């Protein structure tokens with residue numbers, strides 16, 4: 124059972140945080156958060172303040188607003204009695220989905236993306252056809268609109284026929300990019316301290332069940348909220364390690380593989396002390412910080428404190444972006460070096476040594492995709508421009524205020540039997556100071572192992588529109604995976 128500590132335990136520097144009242148923002152939509160909608164208004168703030176959680180784990184401190192009528196809607200599935208119009212214009216094939224929506228695919232792109240067994244290995248899903256054998260000016264002998272998709276006949280010794288399912292072409296459309304049907308399942312829900320009313324939780328029994336449905340629920344929670352509890356976990360390192368491995372193999376570091384630690388400085392890091400730790404993400408000194416971090420408190424005797432802090436870094440960033448856009452931009456640009464130098468046998472710094480910005484964005488979509496923040500592990504700032512030094516310190520001061528506001532901080536006193544997993548690219552964690560004997564165990568999981576497991580489970584439990592539309596096509600599914608999986 125989780126005991127939520129309603130008062131905020133003193134952190135190491137125990138500064139009272141007098142914050143100007145941050146407007147309570149409900150769901151938020153920013154260019155940086157394309158899949159989350161927001162209504163930030165006084166009405167929304169009132170809504171939040173009177174918020175009463177629904178009973179399901181999906182209840183959050185936010186409610187989603189109806190899709191905006193002016194946003195382009197995904198195209199309907201192609202009906203066999205209403206096939207798209209197609210036309211060739213020299214270097215491209217144009218597909219008319221309806222009177223107003225056309226996609227254009229370059230001939231060379233289409234030839235390169237043939238998924239027939241000769242061009243694309245049906246088991247390994249690797250390209251077999253040599254891209255560089257495609258003539259620069261390749262032109263189809265014929266293009267046909269078939270119920271199964273676009274059929275293209277290419278010139279070669281014996282004509283080569285490629286089929287491209289309509290749903291796959293809609294999803295792959297680049298000229299123009301088309302709205303996607305399954306974006307709702309990709310929604311992330313930003314949260315503040317009110318998440319304490321209904322934190323995302325699964326049971327240990329659900330997660331270890333062989334049908335993987337509970338495992339999928341757990342990983343879906345982590346994807347949507349950036350963290351999830353697991354209740355009913357046997358309070359042993361062995362059970363916790365097995366739980367971790369349900370997601371993927373554990374990532375070994377200088378701290379070991381599966382860790383079982385206490386305040387004995389067994390490793391050269393303040394985690395192995397009784398000190399309070401402010402909200403941070405781990406591994407800022409690695410080029411690729413771990414994806415997930417699992418914690419399970421095994422025991423705490425003869426003492427108090429040691430409460431766990433969780434902060435949604437995406438939520439805090441969205442507030443900072445709204446209220447202090449210049450600070451947001453500075454933290455999105457200035458690279459922060461970091462180190463782990465507490466073990467004699469290792470000295471970690473990221474490549475490149477200049478480090479990475481606190482707020483990392485997808486270079487194509489502009490979406491915020493990673494928070495990297497551990498002010499204790501931050502190294503000497505040698506790359507600040509003289510004119511930016513004080514601005515940068517002002518910006519991290521604002522960032523710290525957003526992280527440490529009562530609206531952002533979710534304090535919870537972990538109990539043996541309840542583990543927590545955080546997305547280390549989004550949710551910051553910390554703890555209050557403590558005394559007595561405290562034993563914590565856990566593990567890191569690599570970001571690609573986490574994403575891979577979620578992708579595999581999504582294929583099974585929530586196949587997107589393309590997998591649904593192509594599942595009965597001949598030779599689509601080989602070795603349990605569709606050649607039309609949009610992830611390929």
Ligand SMILES: C[N+](C)(C)CCCC[C@H](N)C(=O)O
Nearest residue numbers: 378382392394404405406497
């Ligand atoms: C291994 N364990 C999780 C116990 C501690 C790791 C040390 C955390 C380090 N200061 C960082 O922020 O990455």
Ligand SMILES: O=C(O)CCC(=O)C(=O)O
Nearest residue numbers: 394400405552553554563
């Ligand atoms: O001891 C705890 O509760 C958390 C320690 C921590 O923040 C870490 O290991 O990264």
